[in-house]
Amino acid sequence: MKNTVKNIVPVGHIYIRGNVLKKGNIIGVEEEKAAWAKDLDLPRQGEYTFFAGCGYQFMKYAEGMTRAARTMQKVGIGMDKSISMNIHMSKVLGKVGIDLGTVTAKVSTAGKKDAYTTILTSAVSVLRKLGVDIGYLHQDEPCCGSPLYYAGFLDDYIENAQKNYELLKSLNIQKVIGLIPACTSSLRNLYPQYVEGFDLEVYQFSEVVAQELNKKKIKPKLREKLIVTYHDPCQLSRYLNVTKEPREILNNIDGLELREPGLEQRGQWSTCCGGGGLEAGSPELCERLGRRRAEELLATGANVIVSHCPACIMQLKNSVKRLKADVAVMDLVEILDKVLE
Amino acid sequence: MGKNKSLVDDLISLVGRDNLSDNLYERSAYGQAALEADLEIEKIPLVVVKPTSAQEVSAVVKYANEEKIPIYIHGAGTAFKGSTRPKRPGSILLTTQGLVSIEIDEDDMYFEAGSGVNQYELEKLLQRHGYMLPMNIGSKFSSTLGGAVAVNTVGHMVDICLGKIIDYVMGIEVVLPNGEIIETGTRSIRRPAGIDYTRFFVGMEGVFGIITKIRMRLLPEFCQAYVMGFFPELTDIAHAFMRFYKAKLPPPLYGEFLDQDACLAPFRIRGLAKPKGNLALVITIGYTQEEANRQAENMVKIFEANRAVEARVVTSHKERKDYWDARDNISNILQTEEGEEKLVNSGALECAVPLSHLADSIEFIRGAHKHRVLHEAKSFIYGHVGTCDIHGLWASPGSWPPKKRAECRREALLLENEVNLKWGCASGEVGQTAARIRFLKERYGEAAYSMLMNIKKAIDPNGILNPGNLEGAGYELG
């Protein structure tokens, strides 16, 4: 990107833009896309198309990279510079066939189980347990392009959106179940504004699950009691207006006690955890937001923090760890997979 | 530039780097008051300071006296009549947002709070202990305790029910215009008779001193009952209240009204059915629930006897909240649908009229006046009818040229002036500075105004605290 845009948009966003436009995902990794679905026997076509999104798939890389950026910051190399170095190194290594993203991830998560891609496999498992017929586009699933929109690259976003719509239409896709709230909100709220004739039906995972549980009158049960608090992701509660369904799901589980933060800290007023988009430009501010939200959630006395967004999960996991609290952070999907037969 | 640098450095040594901002964007945000349309670039304050103790406030004021730099005081900047906006260039903007201590002393029946404490946070804290905050202001989510005390207002509440805020202020800590810190009042629930320095500052809108801490009596919660009614005419509501007080019935805590047009957007936002008329809302109180309920039933009977098309006691919590929020969030009334031309606030009036003239003053404000531009704007009448306080709001399309909008604002002030002079009253909720100085002069005369200005000159010879406010700077009505 030319000089002047660099003064306006934080380098992190510019880097992500490059990744989305060139590699089709926010981290810029090519080979591992859809690797999580390898052994799941997911057909390409189904009544609904399951839209996994970039977040859960690549969060382990994001963790690695942000850790690397933080470390560089500790030794005095600022965020912008460290990402610039990353970009520069990416280009250099790319020329000899080495993907820096994968290398960083492998180095920082070597030997650790990936907590995020298991959420994807659980999501598919849950939908299947509820009898929902899904297909998945595997390598062909595009990136919804949200980071472009929020960073201000509207033209790029629109071009990407139109391209994606054409692809989905060419595959005769009519109904989509989005897992990640940001992707779902992009497809449901933004695409219709910018793509002529957009006519896909877009559902969010928790909406579908709540509906099926209700229809089939399923009353799941936990083996051991859990005291849980729920964190509404901004994209789910305010962009998609989905606050009822996750609570219905949680309250429906026998053995689960739901404790909520204050009236003005939940639902449509849920306090942002800072996970979405601040990391790329303002990591220290991002960390402070995470701490404040974690403190609000921990004050409920729950043993488990439940949310439903990869960025929130990563942010809250890190914040809870920094606060040295013995509280687990789980996705709604994981709990569902545990309790459904 | 050089002078500014040393100003910033000097102030940093007094309040600390973290409690100061010299950033242009920050300064201009602090320099803008609520409801003010245009920014006066040359009057953007030079620096914003956020002292965290009376000692720091004192140091800043002493410094300002030495350097002859004016100070404008700001709680949350939500004053409606322009008191927080700098009237002179080259000022220091001092905000009380750093004075946020709260201590509750139940044994002596008071709490002490820094003037920068947020009203809503304070209200919630007191409620958790079984007390109520004896004020309820529409902007409480943003506004500070100090601001309300400086203006001596209780917002929506009916004055003759619980009193004005000064009735609860046992004492204050205040920084004088020369920087000296004094403490006033008492720790006893019986406040001083005769000379009590508290009265020199509460209600004086920051021109005699900067209030840094306030000691207030703890007031236990009352039992409440809730009444609502719809009326064909606004004046019907006025007559209902006139009858209510004639019958020597005890004042409710709140008596609110909202004209039918003003109900439309707030009702729509909350999914309420279209209003059946002009809305009246009342909250009665009692030491027992029976008492509150009995008063509520009395109110319903009076509503019914005054042409109400609907009048009832409301028991559902959700309904109470919805109707109250519809009235309380007055900014909602200007919401338009996307694509509709946006309306902007162009004129505001607030008058607390004599009881016997409640109905005819409403008619006068509504339309029986001769102000041309006001007649072109869209008017909304609402307010605290139970305490005889009427609000008028004139909204204009965003497309009106700035001059016309300024004329609308001017006419609203003139009308307000007219109402107060005609019926011998004054505004009862928001302060007099700086927009209402002409009224102050006309209503109470030159002798009183000279006395005020002489006192100000005597105690603030360098003109440090809020200069221009008592002169009505920027609000010359011509």
Place this chain on the structure above:
Amino acid sequence: MNWGDSSKGMCDDIEKMERDIIDRIQVCNGCRMCVAMCPTFEGWYTQSAYGRLLAVNLHFKYGLGSVEELSRFLFECATCRRCQERCRVLSRNVGPADIILKARRLLVKKSQAKDTKGS
């Protein structure tokens, strides 16, 4: 769902974008109810929708202030939309979150135009 965005499709006219943003900001009456709602608020107005909107206003309507600083404030917004919800329920429904996003777009477009001109 209130998206407050009547500009369908790409908006190539930078002046129109600027005008639209400034007009929307004039609706704000400074009630400051959004301030305490902002998760990034740590005591200064520029850490809130109110301050960010006024910063955009100061820069584009009055031509003051540095664009780098303005962009820093705008990109420190978490785009959580809490301010927008607050303004809708309690106040004027100014659409502050949308305005901040529009302002980001405007800045990007302006700097991209500068790049093409400069090269």
